[in-house]
Amino acid sequence: MFHDSQFGPQQGGASVSLWLADSLQQAPAASPQDWRTRLREWADEVDLVPDLGQRIGSLTWFRGLATCFGLCATALYLSPAFEAIPGVPGPVLSSGHYDEVRSQMITPLALGADSGRHMGPTDAVQPLRETPERPQIELSAQVGSSDTLPRALSRAGVSSGDVATVMAMVGGDIDAGVKPGTRLDIILGRRASRDRPRPLDKLAFRARLDLDMEVTRAGGVLSVRRIPIRVDNTPLRIQGVVGDSIYRSARAAGAPPKAVQAFLRVIAGQVDLGGIGAGDRYDIVTEYRRAETGDVEVGELLYAGLKRARGKSIDMLKWTKDGRTEWFEASGVGERRGVLSAPVSGRLSSSFGMRRHPILGYTRMHAGIDFAARYGSPIYAVTDGVVSYAGRHGGHGNYVRIEHGGGLATGYAHMSRIAAASGQRVRRGQVIGYVGSTGLSTGPHLHYELYRRGQVVNPLSVKFTTVAQLAGGELAAFRARLAQYQGLRVGLHDNFAQKAATAPAALGK
Known part of the structure; x- marks a missing residue:
């Protein structure tokens, strides 16, 4: 640390010493007033709070350190004690004072909304003979993944008698069960007495892709109304060029995951999937049912084709022969059956x-x-x-x-x-x-x-092979079906008389 004084820019400690020595030589018999003046000037020259980051270990640094410790000790000595401040507890109200305070409360406080104290009723309050019930209860339930329609209705509060009646009326339309995730719109009516369940007034749900159902109560009797929905069963055809991955390429073109997986299983039986390279073209035809409401269902894979830039091209069509459904090549030759394969991996x-x-x-x-x-x-x-x-x-x-x-x-x-x-x-x-x-x-x-x-x-x-072979009229029908699938245009088909209000977007070309 440096100070500017009448002696020039010198170190603080040295300048103070020289100044005192010079002062004593010049005025050895100074008056007390002069001494006080000189001490005040000396204090102004001395830096009591030097920068502790500079000249570490010097007398000036130790003087600053002593000042710091002194200030900290003084602050701790003068600090107040950390003790609880005593307070006066609130007075306990008597019953008379309590009634007086209650009469001055506003209604929310009287009901305990803020204070948490529920006040006793006065003579003006009379108990109800019975609590009124809602005339109807509207519910929205959903069928679970491993659920059934009767269980979903019972969980929603429908009585066992109404559940049995509903199933007797709609059971023939949902032989395979209701699809998981189906929404159930339920309205329960007023019950005759408190010990009886609420009757089912209305139930609406999607029984199948092509059928809506409404069960309503009229005159105390349940009746069902079936609302058919038009469905387009035209198969979906998707073509594309293989990029770095045939699966990702097909999915990017809009092919459903179920169809792509089935396609790969069929192709894997004919060629090594690792040999399929960029530039090969895939051709997928799958069952695809689309309702006029926009809902869709993806069915089984019908046709699997692969046009290879190098190597044999593949055309596989699913066909049923003698009650057995299997995949046939375009020539009418089916899968090899009876080939003895390894019975275990070892x-x-x-x-x-x-x-x-x-x-x-x-x-x-x-x-x-x-x-x-x-x-x-x-x-x-x-x-x-x-x-x-x-x-x-x-x-x-x-x-x-x-x-x-x-x-x-x-x-x-x-x-x-x-x-x-x-x-x-x-x-x-x-x-x-x-x-x-x-x-x-x-x-x-x-x-x-x-x-x-x-x-x-x-x-x-021993190795033996049996191969299904189509011939005659069956082969002609097979080739006609193959030509039909290969002639489909790519993407969705809108074959409704009127365009569906919520038609889904095309799945890609």
Whole structure:
């Protein structure tokens, strides 16, 4: 810290010392008044509150530190005590004073709105004989995801008798149940007495995409009114070019998620999805029902097409033949059925033939092949068939046998748990059990056998395929349907006589 004085810019401490020495030499016999004047001038020159961030460790810095501690100690010494300030409690009102105060209150305070004290009634107040009820109660309920119409009505307060009457009237129109999320507009009327439920005066809900229903009470009797809604069943067709992802490209074009997932499953059975690259064109046709109110329902996938820049193009159409619905190629060739696939996800650990039994200790015929797999892994039926046996089977442990027709059958042994029942019809790839180590087994694995006319054969030596093939008039009808789908224009179709008031936007081109 520096000070300007008559001696020039010098350090504060040095300037004060020189000033005092000079003053004493010049006036050694000064009067008391002069001394007071000189001390006042000296105090003006001395800085009692220097900057503690400068010249740390000097005498000036220590003088400032002492000043700081002195001021803090003085403040603490002079600070007041932190004690509660005593107050005078309010007087307790007598009953007479209380009635006097109550007579001067305004109504909200008298009812306890602000003070919280409810005042006793005066002689002018008379109790009601009965509380009046609302003549009607209007409710809005919703059917839950795993709910039924009767349960939703009961939760809303509809009596069991009215619920039974409503279901008797509308049950034939909602065989499959009401769609989850359906809104129920309910009006309950005045009840005859307090011990009886309110009667149902009106119920309105959407029974199906093409049907609105209103149940009303007239003359004490419930009646139903069915309001049909026009629905356009024209399938929805969506085409586009594959970008970085076929799923994202189809969704960006407006394809419903359900349709895109079904499309990918069909295409995956024909080509490797990883081989589909940018520039390939997809073609999707799906069931699409649109009501004139704007509500829509997305149905099953009908057609799956893929035009590839490199590689084989795909045209797959869903068709029903002999009561079985499956996918057919454009040539009329259906899915391959009966192809023996791996019954479990695992590695081949033991082959068919003679071997030394790991438990019995002698050489004998191993009438199947073993797959080493993790405990609890699902076991699949290698092809379609009927379960002829499911249960405990000696050294096989938990065992399932499936008859596939044509004298062929398969057996699955050592299961930890069986997921099929005797007499059940199973499809290729259906889970029939889980890997275990029951019976004569040294660890979790699947023992798989193949029978031909009752005799065991090597499962690796037999492969059979049955392919559905359309011909004649059925093939012509199939090709006509294929041409119909391929001729659809892309996007939504407005086939109503009058345009729907709330028609949804097009799903993309």
